[in-house]
Amino acid sequence: MKNIIALLILSSSFSFTDALSGDLPDYISMCTDCHGDKGVSSESDIPTIAGASDVFISDTMLAYQDGTRIAIESKYRHGDTARAATDMKKISKDLTEEQIEEIATYFSEQAFVAAKQEFDDSLVSKGKKTHETRCKKCHEDGGSSADDDSGILAGQWTPYLREAFKLYRSGERVMDEKMKKKMDKLNDKQVEALLNYYASQQ
Numbered sequence: 654m655k656n657i658i659a660l661l662i663l664s665s666s667f668s669f670t671d672a673l674s675g676d677l678p679d680y681i682s683m684c685t686d687c688h689g690d691k692g693v694s695s696e697s698d699i700p701t702i703a704g705a706s707d708v709f710i711s712d713t714m715l716a717y718q719d720g721t722r723i724a725i726e727s728k729y730r731h732g733d734t735a736r737a738a739t740d741m742k743k744i745s746k747d748l749t750e751e752q753i754e755e756i757a758t759y760f761s762e763q764a765f766v767a768a769k770q771e772f773d774d775s776l777v778s779k780g781k782k783t784h785e786t787r788c789k790k791c792h793e794d795g796g797s798s799a800d801d802d803s804g805i806l807a808g809q810w811t812p813y814l815r816e817a818f819k820l821y822r823s824g825e826r827v828m829d830e831k832m833k834k835k836m837d838k839l840n841d842k843q844v845e846a847l848l849n850y851y852a853s854q855q
C-alpha cells in the first residue's frame with residue numbers, strides 16, 4: 654500500500670504534501686486570489702468553490718475553456734490587486750487537462766463554508782417548497798449536496814446566485830434542456846424565494 658501511495662505522489666506534478674505545507678502551484682493559488690483562501694469566498698459576487706465536487710469544478714473549467722460558459726470580467730480580490738481585471742476564459746485557456754484535474758481535486762477536498770448573509774425569513778418556506786418541486790431532482794438535500802455534481806447552492810452568496818439566475822433566464826448562460834424547462838417555469842417571485850431559501854442555510 655505504501656508503495657502505491659508513493660507512486661501516485663511521484664506521478665503527479667502536485668502532491669497533497671505540497672497542499673499541506675501551503676506550497677500551492679501558481680495555477681491553484683491564482684484561483685484563491687479571487688475565490689478566497691481554500692476556495693471560500695469573502696466576496697458576495699464571487700462563488701465559494703470549496704467543497705464542490707471535482708466533476709463539477711473540472712466541467713466548469715472546461716466549459717470556460719471552450720467558451721460554452723460565459724465569462725464575466727472581474728478584478729483580483731486578494732494578492733496583487735493591481736493586476737489587470739481578468740475572466741475565467743482567460744484564466745483557463747492555457748491550463749492543461751492535468752492542471753484542471755489538480756485544481757478540481759484540491760478545491761473539492763476543502764470544506765464548504767456557508768456565507769453569513771441576510772435573508773428574508775418570510776420567503777424561506779416558499780423557497781423550500783419551490784426547490785422541492787422544481788430543483789430537488791438535480792440539487793439534492795436542499796441544494797447542499799456536492800455528490801450530485803451540480804454545484805452547491807445552499808449557503809452560496811446570494812448576489813452571485815442572483816446573477817447566475819439572470820444569465821440563465823436570459824439565455825446568456827448555457828444549460829441543458831431539462832434545466833431550461835424548469836427555469837422557464839420559474840417566475841420572479843419564485844426565484845427570489847429560492848434565493849432566500851438558499852441564503853438561509855447557514
